[in-house]
Amino acid sequence: MSPPGTIIVIGASAGGVDALRTIVAALPRELDAALFVTLHIGAHKSELPWLLGRIGTLTASHAVDGEEIRAGHVFVAPPDHHMVVEPGRIVLTRGPRENMARPAIDPMFRSAARAYGQDVIGIVLTGGLNDGTAGLIEVKAQGGTTIVQNPANAYGSSMPQSAIDNVVVDHVEEIAALGPLLIRLVAAHHDSGGRAHRNQTSGDAQERGMTGQFTQHKPVAVTCPDCGGALRQSQLGSLTQFTCHIGHVYTIEVMMAAQFLAMERFIEQALRSLGERGELCRVMIDEIRSVDEGAANQWKAAEAEVRDRTAVLQGLLNRRWIHPAINGGVRPAEG
Structure with a gap:
Protein backbone atom coordinates (compact mmCIF):
# COMPACT_ATOMS: atom_id res chain seq x y z
CA MET A 1 0.00 0.00 0.00
CA GLY A 209 -15.60 16.28 20.75
CA MET A 210 -15.77 19.47 22.77
CA THR A 211 -14.18 22.52 21.23
CA GLY A 212 -12.66 23.97 24.41
CA GLN A 213 -13.38 27.45 23.04
CA PHE A 214 -16.72 28.18 24.65
CA THR A 215 -15.35 30.25 27.53
CA GLN A 216 -13.57 32.58 25.11
CA HIS A 217 -16.80 33.87 23.59
CA LYS A 218 -19.82 35.51 25.14
CA PRO A 219 -22.89 33.25 24.77
CA VAL A 220 -25.72 34.55 22.59
CA ALA A 221 -29.39 34.56 23.59
CA VAL A 222 -30.11 31.46 21.49
CA THR A 223 -29.90 27.85 22.64
CA CYS A 224 -28.65 24.79 20.80
CA PRO A 225 -31.51 22.96 19.02
CA ASP A 226 -29.77 19.63 19.69
CA CYS A 227 -28.96 19.82 23.41
CA GLY A 228 -30.41 23.09 24.71
CA GLY A 229 -26.99 24.44 25.67
CA ALA A 230 -25.89 28.05 25.29
CA LEU A 231 -24.31 28.97 21.97
CA ARG A 232 -21.36 31.15 21.06
CA GLN A 233 -21.26 33.03 17.77
CA SER A 234 -18.16 33.16 15.59
CA GLN A 235 -17.22 34.38 12.16
CA LEU A 236 -15.33 32.34 9.56
CA GLY A 237 -14.76 34.77 6.73
CA SER A 238 -18.24 35.77 5.59
CA LEU A 239 -19.76 32.67 7.23
CA THR A 240 -21.51 33.06 10.59
CA GLN A 241 -21.42 30.00 12.85
CA PHE A 242 -22.87 29.02 16.21
CA THR A 243 -21.24 26.42 18.49
CA CYS A 244 -22.43 25.08 21.84
CA HIS A 245 -20.15 23.89 24.64
CA ILE A 246 -20.87 20.27 23.70
CA GLY A 247 -19.59 20.91 20.18
CA HIS A 248 -22.70 21.07 17.99
CA VAL A 249 -21.96 23.47 15.14
CA TYR A 250 -24.40 25.36 12.92
CA THR A 251 -24.06 27.96 10.22
CA ILE A 252 -26.62 30.75 10.54
CA GLU A 253 -28.62 29.21 7.67
CA VAL A 254 -28.74 25.76 9.25
CA MET A 255 -29.40 27.35 12.64
CA MET A 256 -32.49 29.04 11.21
CA ALA A 257 -33.73 25.71 9.83
CA ALA A 258 -32.98 23.83 13.06
CA GLN A 259 -34.61 26.50 15.23
CA PHE A 260 -37.72 26.45 13.05
CA LEU A 261 -37.99 22.65 13.29
CA ALA A 262 -37.50 22.84 17.07
CA MET A 263 -40.26 25.43 17.32
CA GLU A 264 -42.62 23.19 15.35
CA ARG A 265 -41.76 20.25 17.60
CA PHE A 266 -42.57 22.29 20.70
CA ILE A 267 -45.95 23.27 19.25
CA GLU A 268 -46.64 19.62 18.39
CA GLN A 269 -45.70 18.57 21.92
CA ALA A 270 -48.08 21.19 23.29
CA LEU A 271 -50.84 19.82 21.03
CA ARG A 272 -50.17 16.32 22.33
CA SER A 273 -50.40 17.51 25.93
CA LEU A 274 -53.64 19.35 25.20
CA GLY A 275 -55.05 16.20 23.59
CA GLU A 276 -54.18 14.21 26.70
CA ARG A 277 -55.81 16.83 28.91
CA GLY A 278 -58.94 16.73 26.76
CA GLU A 279 -59.11 12.94 27.05
CA LEU A 280 -58.74 13.12 30.84
CA CYS A 281 -61.50 15.74 30.98
CA ARG A 282 -63.84 13.38 29.12
CA VAL A 283 -62.98 10.57 31.55
CA MET A 284 -63.79 12.83 34.49
CA ILE A 285 -67.10 13.86 32.92
CA ASP A 286 -68.13 10.22 32.57
CA GLU A 287 -66.96 9.42 36.10
CA ILE A 288 -68.90 12.10 37.97
CA ARG A 289 -71.88 12.93 35.72
CA SER A 290 -74.24 10.72 37.73
CA VAL A 291 -72.88 11.96 41.06
CA ASP A 292 -72.33 15.70 40.71
CA GLU A 293 -73.84 17.44 37.68
CA GLY A 294 -72.27 20.78 38.66
CA ALA A 295 -68.75 19.33 38.75
CA ALA A 296 -69.41 17.52 35.46
CA ASN A 297 -70.32 20.85 33.86
CA GLN A 298 -67.03 22.32 35.06
CA TRP A 299 -65.14 19.46 33.40
CA LYS A 300 -67.16 20.08 30.23
CA ALA A 301 -66.03 23.70 30.33
CA ALA A 302 -62.44 22.55 30.79
CA GLU A 303 -62.77 20.24 27.79
CA ALA A 304 -64.18 23.11 25.70
CA GLU A 305 -61.23 25.24 26.77
CA VAL A 306 -58.88 22.53 25.54
CA ARG A 307 -60.62 22.52 22.15
CA ASP A 308 -60.33 26.30 21.86
CA ARG A 309 -56.62 26.34 22.69
CA THR A 310 -55.95 23.35 20.45
CA ALA A 311 -57.50 25.26 17.57
CA VAL A 312 -55.12 28.17 18.20
CA LEU A 313 -52.02 25.93 18.11
CA GLN A 314 -53.26 24.03 15.06
CA GLY A 315 -53.70 27.37 13.36
CA LEU A 316 -50.06 28.22 14.11
CA LEU A 317 -48.89 24.98 12.55
CA ASN A 318 -51.12 25.21 9.50
CA ARG A 319 -50.41 28.84 8.64
CA ARG A 320 -47.81 29.55 5.98
CA TRP A 321 -44.56 30.81 7.52
CA ILE A 322 -42.34 33.48 5.99
CA HIS A 323 -38.88 32.14 5.08
CA PRO A 324 -36.75 35.01 3.73
CA ALA A 325 -33.83 34.02 1.49
CA ILE A 326 -30.38 34.12 3.09
CA ASN A 327 -27.03 34.44 1.29
CA GLY A 328 -27.57 33.53 -2.30
CA GLY A 329 -31.13 32.30 -2.01
CA VAL A 330 -30.73 29.69 0.75
CA ARG A 331 -33.95 29.47 2.68
CA PRO A 332 -33.82 28.50 6.38
CA ALA A 333 -36.49 25.80 6.14
CA GLU A 334 -34.76 24.00 3.30
CA GLY A 335 -33.35 20.52 4.05
Whole structure:
Protein backbone atom coordinates (compact mmCIF):
# COMPACT_ATOMS: atom_id res chain seq x y z
CA MET A 1 0.00 0.00 0.00
CA SER A 2 1.54 3.29 -1.11
CA PRO A 3 0.80 6.66 0.49
CA PRO A 4 -1.07 9.01 -1.81
CA GLY A 5 0.34 12.13 -3.38
CA THR A 6 -2.98 13.94 -3.13
CA ILE A 7 -5.87 13.90 -0.66
CA ILE A 8 -9.27 14.43 -2.32
CA VAL A 9 -12.20 15.17 0.00
CA ILE A 10 -15.72 15.23 -1.46
CA GLY A 11 -18.92 16.28 0.28
CA ALA A 12 -22.45 15.77 -1.00
CA SER A 13 -26.04 15.58 0.15
CA ALA A 14 -29.29 15.33 -1.84
CA GLY A 15 -28.57 13.99 -5.32
CA GLY A 16 -25.04 13.08 -4.32
CA VAL A 17 -25.03 9.37 -5.18
CA ASP A 18 -25.35 9.91 -8.93
CA ALA A 19 -22.85 12.77 -8.84
CA LEU A 20 -20.30 10.66 -6.96
CA ARG A 21 -20.75 7.71 -9.32
CA THR A 22 -20.08 9.98 -12.31
CA ILE A 23 -16.83 11.23 -10.76
CA VAL A 24 -15.52 7.87 -9.57
CA ALA A 25 -16.33 6.16 -12.89
CA ALA A 26 -13.92 8.52 -14.66
CA LEU A 27 -10.92 7.93 -12.36
CA PRO A 28 -8.16 5.42 -13.24
CA ARG A 29 -6.90 2.67 -10.95
CA GLU A 30 -3.39 4.18 -10.87
CA LEU A 31 -4.61 7.56 -9.59
CA ASP A 32 -2.01 8.88 -7.12
CA ALA A 33 -4.64 10.03 -4.65
CA ALA A 34 -6.86 8.86 -1.82
CA LEU A 35 -10.51 9.87 -1.99
CA PHE A 36 -12.62 10.61 1.07
CA VAL A 37 -16.38 10.90 0.67
CA THR A 38 -18.99 12.14 3.10
CA LEU A 39 -22.63 11.86 2.06
CA HIS A 40 -25.42 12.96 4.39
CA ILE A 41 -26.84 9.56 5.34
CA GLY A 42 -27.29 10.01 9.09
CA ALA A 43 -27.56 6.68 10.91
CA HIS A 44 -29.17 4.90 7.96
CA LYS A 45 -27.61 1.86 6.32
CA SER A 46 -25.47 2.82 3.34
CA GLU A 47 -24.55 0.84 0.21
CA LEU A 48 -22.49 3.70 -1.19
CA PRO A 49 -19.11 1.85 -1.13
CA TRP A 50 -20.65 -1.00 -3.12
CA LEU A 51 -22.18 1.43 -5.61
CA LEU A 52 -18.90 3.29 -6.09
CA GLY A 53 -16.76 0.16 -6.17
CA ARG A 54 -18.70 -1.43 -9.01
CA ILE A 55 -18.88 1.65 -11.22
CA GLY A 56 -15.16 2.18 -11.84
CA THR A 57 -11.67 0.80 -11.24
CA LEU A 58 -11.03 2.25 -7.77
CA THR A 59 -11.76 0.17 -4.68
CA ALA A 60 -14.19 1.61 -2.14
CA SER A 61 -15.18 0.81 1.44
CA HIS A 62 -16.57 2.34 4.59
CA ALA A 63 -13.66 3.77 6.54
CA VAL A 64 -12.45 1.89 9.62
CA ASP A 65 -11.18 3.67 12.70
CA GLY A 66 -7.37 3.77 12.63
CA GLU A 67 -7.20 2.60 9.01
CA GLU A 68 -4.11 3.53 7.00
CA ILE A 69 -4.59 5.98 4.15
CA ARG A 70 -3.61 4.60 0.75
CA ALA A 71 -3.71 5.68 -2.86
CA GLY A 72 -6.30 4.39 -5.30
CA HIS A 73 -9.01 3.87 -2.69
CA VAL A 74 -12.29 5.60 -1.89
CA PHE A 75 -12.94 5.90 1.85
CA VAL A 76 -16.62 6.54 2.64
CA ALA A 77 -17.80 7.95 5.97
CA PRO A 78 -19.88 5.20 7.64
CA PRO A 79 -23.37 5.85 9.03
CA ASP A 80 -23.58 8.01 12.17
CA HIS A 81 -19.82 8.72 12.29
CA HIS A 82 -17.73 11.72 11.36
CA MET A 83 -14.70 10.76 9.29
CA VAL A 84 -11.58 12.65 10.40
CA VAL A 85 -8.42 12.66 8.28
CA GLU A 86 -5.16 12.58 10.23
CA PRO A 87 -1.60 12.22 8.93
CA GLY A 88 -1.45 8.71 7.51
CA ARG A 89 -4.65 7.39 9.04
CA ILE A 90 -8.38 7.80 9.51
CA VAL A 91 -10.20 8.45 12.78
CA LEU A 92 -13.92 7.82 13.18
CA THR A 93 -15.85 9.67 15.85
CA ARG A 94 -19.44 9.98 17.01
CA GLY A 95 -18.75 13.54 18.03
CA PRO A 96 -21.47 16.21 18.07
CA ARG A 97 -23.49 16.75 14.91
CA GLU A 98 -22.49 19.65 12.70
CA ASN A 99 -25.17 21.41 10.69
CA MET A 100 -27.60 18.75 11.97
CA ALA A 101 -25.57 15.99 10.29
CA ARG A 102 -23.41 13.04 11.34
CA PRO A 103 -21.51 12.23 9.24
CA ALA A 104 -20.94 15.87 8.33
CA ILE A 105 -18.76 17.27 5.58
CA ASP A 106 -17.07 20.08 7.50
CA PRO A 107 -15.14 17.87 9.99
CA MET A 108 -13.69 15.84 7.11
CA PHE A 109 -12.69 18.93 5.12
CA ARG A 110 -11.33 20.74 8.15
CA SER A 111 -9.24 17.85 9.41
CA ALA A 112 -7.82 17.02 5.97
CA ALA A 113 -6.84 20.65 5.39
CA ARG A 114 -5.04 20.89 8.72
CA ALA A 115 -3.28 17.56 8.24
CA TYR A 116 -2.29 17.84 4.56
CA GLY A 117 -2.46 21.52 3.62
CA GLN A 118 -1.73 22.21 -0.06
CA ASP A 119 -1.95 18.51 -0.93
CA VAL A 120 -5.73 18.62 -0.45
CA ILE A 121 -8.40 19.02 -3.11
CA GLY A 122 -11.81 19.85 -1.61
CA ILE A 123 -14.99 19.36 -3.62
CA VAL A 124 -18.54 20.46 -2.72
CA LEU A 125 -21.29 18.76 -4.70
CA THR A 126 -25.08 18.90 -4.77
CA GLY A 127 -27.09 19.39 -1.57
CA GLY A 128 -29.33 21.63 0.51
CA LEU A 129 -28.26 24.34 2.97
CA ASN A 130 -24.49 24.77 3.34
CA ASP A 131 -22.56 21.98 5.04
CA GLY A 132 -19.10 21.95 3.46
CA THR A 133 -18.72 25.71 3.10
CA ALA A 134 -16.85 26.19 6.37
CA GLY A 135 -14.63 23.21 5.63
CA LEU A 136 -13.87 24.48 2.13
CA ILE A 137 -12.83 27.82 3.65
CA GLU A 138 -10.30 25.87 5.71
CA VAL A 139 -9.05 23.95 2.65
CA LYS A 140 -8.43 27.25 0.88
CA ALA A 141 -6.78 28.82 3.92
CA GLN A 142 -4.33 25.91 4.15
CA GLY A 143 -3.32 26.23 0.50
CA GLY A 144 -5.48 23.48 -0.96
CA THR A 145 -7.48 23.46 -4.18
CA THR A 146 -11.21 24.20 -4.06
CA ILE A 147 -13.75 22.81 -6.52
CA VAL A 148 -17.53 23.22 -6.67
CA GLN A 149 -20.14 21.57 -8.85
CA ASN A 150 -21.96 24.08 -11.03
CA PRO A 151 -25.06 24.87 -8.94
CA ALA A 152 -27.10 25.68 -12.04
CA ASN A 153 -27.20 22.00 -12.95
CA ALA A 154 -26.95 20.40 -9.51
CA TYR A 155 -29.87 18.46 -8.06
CA GLY A 156 -29.53 20.60 -4.93
CA SER A 157 -28.05 24.03 -5.66
CA SER A 158 -27.78 25.47 -2.14
CA MET A 159 -24.61 23.69 -1.00
CA PRO A 160 -22.51 24.52 -4.08
CA GLN A 161 -23.93 28.03 -4.29
CA SER A 162 -23.07 28.70 -0.64
CA ALA A 163 -19.49 27.57 -1.29
CA ILE A 164 -19.24 29.94 -4.26
CA ASP A 165 -20.69 32.81 -2.23
CA ASN A 166 -18.30 32.37 0.69
CA VAL A 167 -15.08 30.82 -0.65
CA VAL A 168 -12.56 31.79 -3.32
CA VAL A 169 -13.25 28.77 -5.53
CA ASP A 170 -10.62 27.61 -7.99
CA HIS A 171 -12.92 25.61 -10.27
CA VAL A 172 -16.69 25.56 -10.88
CA GLU A 173 -17.48 22.66 -13.20
CA GLU A 174 -20.25 20.46 -14.54
CA ILE A 175 -20.31 17.06 -12.85
CA ALA A 176 -19.11 15.28 -16.01
CA ALA A 177 -15.99 17.47 -16.11
CA LEU A 178 -14.89 16.79 -12.53
CA GLY A 179 -13.32 13.37 -13.15
CA PRO A 180 -11.03 14.57 -15.99
CA LEU A 181 -10.21 17.71 -13.95
CA LEU A 182 -9.12 15.60 -10.96
CA ILE A 183 -6.90 13.46 -13.19
CA ARG A 184 -5.14 16.59 -14.47
CA LEU A 185 -4.76 18.14 -11.02
CA VAL A 186 -3.42 14.96 -9.43
CA ALA A 187 -0.94 14.45 -12.29
CA ALA A 188 0.27 18.06 -12.04
CA HIS A 189 0.66 17.73 -8.30
CA HIS A 190 2.63 14.51 -8.75
CA ASP A 191 4.90 16.13 -11.35
CA SER A 192 5.59 19.04 -8.99
CA GLY A 193 6.88 16.61 -6.36
CA GLY A 194 3.95 16.98 -3.98
CA ARG A 195 3.49 14.10 -1.55
CA ALA A 196 0.61 14.07 0.90
CA HIS A 197 2.70 14.44 4.05
CA ARG A 198 1.95 17.48 6.12
CA ASN A 199 1.57 18.13 9.81
CA GLN A 200 2.61 15.14 11.87
CA THR A 201 0.47 16.05 14.85
CA SER A 202 -2.78 14.41 15.82
CA GLY A 203 -6.08 15.81 14.68
CA ASP A 204 -7.81 18.78 16.16
CA ALA A 205 -9.57 18.39 19.49
CA GLN A 206 -12.61 19.90 17.80
CA GLU A 207 -12.90 16.84 15.57
CA ARG A 208 -13.03 14.53 18.59
CA GLY A 209 -15.60 16.28 20.75
CA MET A 210 -15.77 19.47 22.77
CA THR A 211 -14.18 22.52 21.23
CA GLY A 212 -12.66 23.97 24.41
CA GLN A 213 -13.38 27.45 23.04
CA PHE A 214 -16.72 28.18 24.65
CA THR A 215 -15.35 30.25 27.53
CA GLN A 216 -13.57 32.58 25.11
CA HIS A 217 -16.80 33.87 23.59
CA LYS A 218 -19.82 35.51 25.14
CA PRO A 219 -22.89 33.25 24.77
CA VAL A 220 -25.72 34.55 22.59
CA ALA A 221 -29.39 34.56 23.59
CA VAL A 222 -30.11 31.46 21.49
CA THR A 223 -29.90 27.85 22.64
CA CYS A 224 -28.65 24.79 20.80
CA PRO A 225 -31.51 22.96 19.02
CA ASP A 226 -29.77 19.63 19.69
CA CYS A 227 -28.96 19.82 23.41
CA GLY A 228 -30.41 23.09 24.71
CA GLY A 229 -26.99 24.44 25.67
CA ALA A 230 -25.89 28.05 25.29
CA LEU A 231 -24.31 28.97 21.97
CA ARG A 232 -21.36 31.15 21.06
CA GLN A 233 -21.26 33.03 17.77
CA SER A 234 -18.16 33.16 15.59
CA GLN A 235 -17.22 34.38 12.16
CA LEU A 236 -15.33 32.34 9.56
CA GLY A 237 -14.76 34.77 6.73
CA SER A 238 -18.24 35.77 5.59
CA LEU A 239 -19.76 32.67 7.23
CA THR A 240 -21.51 33.06 10.59
CA GLN A 241 -21.42 30.00 12.85
CA PHE A 242 -22.87 29.02 16.21
CA THR A 243 -21.24 26.42 18.49
CA CYS A 244 -22.43 25.08 21.84
CA HIS A 245 -20.15 23.89 24.64
CA ILE A 246 -20.87 20.27 23.70
CA GLY A 247 -19.59 20.91 20.18
CA HIS A 248 -22.70 21.07 17.99
CA VAL A 249 -21.96 23.47 15.14
CA TYR A 250 -24.40 25.36 12.92
CA THR A 251 -24.06 27.96 10.22
CA ILE A 252 -26.62 30.75 10.54
CA GLU A 253 -28.62 29.21 7.67
CA VAL A 254 -28.74 25.76 9.25
CA MET A 255 -29.40 27.35 12.64
CA MET A 256 -32.49 29.04 11.21
CA ALA A 257 -33.73 25.71 9.83
CA ALA A 258 -32.98 23.83 13.06
CA GLN A 259 -34.61 26.50 15.23
CA PHE A 260 -37.72 26.45 13.05
CA LEU A 261 -37.99 22.65 13.29
CA ALA A 262 -37.50 22.84 17.07
CA MET A 263 -40.26 25.43 17.32
CA GLU A 264 -42.62 23.19 15.35
CA ARG A 265 -41.76 20.25 17.60
CA PHE A 266 -42.57 22.29 20.70
CA ILE A 267 -45.95 23.27 19.25
CA GLU A 268 -46.64 19.62 18.39
CA GLN A 269 -45.70 18.57 21.92
CA ALA A 270 -48.08 21.19 23.29
CA LEU A 271 -50.84 19.82 21.03
CA ARG A 272 -50.17 16.32 22.33
CA SER A 273 -50.40 17.51 25.93
CA LEU A 274 -53.64 19.35 25.20
CA GLY A 275 -55.05 16.20 23.59
CA GLU A 276 -54.18 14.21 26.70
CA ARG A 277 -55.81 16.83 28.91
CA GLY A 278 -58.94 16.73 26.76
CA GLU A 279 -59.11 12.94 27.05
CA LEU A 280 -58.74 13.12 30.84
CA CYS A 281 -61.50 15.74 30.98
CA ARG A 282 -63.84 13.38 29.12
CA VAL A 283 -62.98 10.57 31.55
CA MET A 284 -63.79 12.83 34.49
CA ILE A 285 -67.10 13.86 32.92
CA ASP A 286 -68.13 10.22 32.57
CA GLU A 287 -66.96 9.42 36.10
CA ILE A 288 -68.90 12.10 37.97
CA ARG A 289 -71.88 12.93 35.72
CA SER A 290 -74.24 10.72 37.73
CA VAL A 291 -72.88 11.96 41.06
CA ASP A 292 -72.33 15.70 40.71
CA GLU A 293 -73.84 17.44 37.68
CA GLY A 294 -72.27 20.78 38.66
CA ALA A 295 -68.75 19.33 38.75
CA ALA A 296 -69.41 17.52 35.46
CA ASN A 297 -70.32 20.85 33.86
CA GLN A 298 -67.03 22.32 35.06
CA TRP A 299 -65.14 19.46 33.40
CA LYS A 300 -67.16 20.08 30.23
CA ALA A 301 -66.03 23.70 30.33
CA ALA A 302 -62.44 22.55 30.79
CA GLU A 303 -62.77 20.24 27.79
CA ALA A 304 -64.18 23.11 25.70
CA GLU A 305 -61.23 25.24 26.77
CA VAL A 306 -58.88 22.53 25.54
CA ARG A 307 -60.62 22.52 22.15
CA ASP A 308 -60.33 26.30 21.86
CA ARG A 309 -56.62 26.34 22.69
CA THR A 310 -55.95 23.35 20.45
CA ALA A 311 -57.50 25.26 17.57
CA VAL A 312 -55.12 28.17 18.20
CA LEU A 313 -52.02 25.93 18.11
CA GLN A 314 -53.26 24.03 15.06
CA GLY A 315 -53.70 27.37 13.36
CA LEU A 316 -50.06 28.22 14.11
CA LEU A 317 -48.89 24.98 12.55
CA ASN A 318 -51.12 25.21 9.50
CA ARG A 319 -50.41 28.84 8.64
CA ARG A 320 -47.81 29.55 5.98
CA TRP A 321 -44.56 30.81 7.52
CA ILE A 322 -42.34 33.48 5.99
CA HIS A 323 -38.88 32.14 5.08
CA PRO A 324 -36.75 35.01 3.73
CA ALA A 325 -33.83 34.02 1.49
CA ILE A 326 -30.38 34.12 3.09
CA ASN A 327 -27.03 34.44 1.29
CA GLY A 328 -27.57 33.53 -2.30
CA GLY A 329 -31.13 32.30 -2.01
CA VAL A 330 -30.73 29.69 0.75
CA ARG A 331 -33.95 29.47 2.68
CA PRO A 332 -33.82 28.50 6.38
CA ALA A 333 -36.49 25.80 6.14
CA GLU A 334 -34.76 24.00 3.30
CA GLY A 335 -33.35 20.52 4.05
